[in-house]
C-alpha cells in the first residue's frame with residue numbers, strides 16, 4: 001500500500017517548512033530522506049503520519065486521502081518512531097509492545113469488561129505477537145524489564161518493535177541510529193532489511209549519509225523545504241547539486 005505526499009506544503013506562521021513536496025513510498029521500498037538541519041524532514045514525517053494537517057496538498061495511503069489523525073493513520077498502516085525516543089518508560093518492554101498491538105485489536109466492550117473467552121484469546125494472541133516482535137528486533141522476548149532500564153540502543157529497538165506490532169504497511173524511522181556506535185548501526189541496517197523482507201516499506205531519516213546510501217533503494221534530498229534531488233543512492237551521492245548544496249565535497253566523495 002503506497003504512501004504519497006502530493007504537493008504538500010506546511011507553513012508555521014510565516015515560516016515555510018515544506019514547499020510543495022511530492023514523493024511516493026512504493027510497496028516494500030526502503031526510502032531515505034536526507035537534508036541539512038531544519039530542511040523539513042521531521043515536518044514531512046509529521047504530515048505523512050497524520051500528526052500535522054498540511055497547509056496545502058494531500059497525503060494519500062493506497063490512493064486514498066489520509067486524515068490528519070495519527071491514531072487513524074496507525075490503524076490504517078502507517079507507523080513511526082521518533083527522533084527523541086517516546087516510550088512509556090515506567091512500563092515493561094513487553095507492555096510497551098502490547099500498546100502498539102492494541103491499535104489492531106478490536107475487542108467488544110462487554111467481552112473486555114467480563115474478560116470473556118474472546119478477550120482472553122485475543123490477549124494471549126497479543127502477548128505472543130508482542131514477544132515475537134521483541135525477539136525480531138533482537139530483544140529478550142520475556143520483556144519484563146522496565147523500558148527505562150534498557151540501554152539507549154535497545155530503547156530504539158523497542159520503539160521499532162512497538163511500531164511493528166501494529167502491522168504497518170509503512171514504517172517511518174526518524175534517525176534510528178542516532179547515538180549508536182558502528183556495530184549497533186550495522187545491526188540496525190540489517191534489521192531494516194529484515195523489516196522490508198516482511199513486506200513492509202520503510203522510510204528513514206538519517207544524518208549519516210553513508211548509512212542511507214548503503215541501505216536505501218531511493219533517496220530524496222530535502223533542502224529548505226523542497227526536494228532538491230531524488231534518485232537511486234549512487235546517482236544522489238554523486239550529484240553535483242547535492243555535493244554543493246548539502247553534503248560538502250569531502251563527505252560526499254567518499
Ligand SMILES: Nc1ncnc2c1ncn2[C@@H]1O[C@H](COP(=O)(O)OP(=O)(O)OP(=O)(O)O)[C@@H](O)[C@H]1O
Nearest residue numbers: 012015016017035036037038039040041042043044
Ligand atoms: N511546530 C513547529 N512550529 C514552528 N516551526 C516549526 C515547527 N516544527 C518545525 N518548525 C520549523 O520548520 C523547519 C523544519 O523543521 P524540521 O524539524 O522539519 O527540520 P528537519 O529537517 O527535521 O531538521 P533536523 O535535521 O534538525 O531534525 C525549521 O525551521 C523548524 O524550526
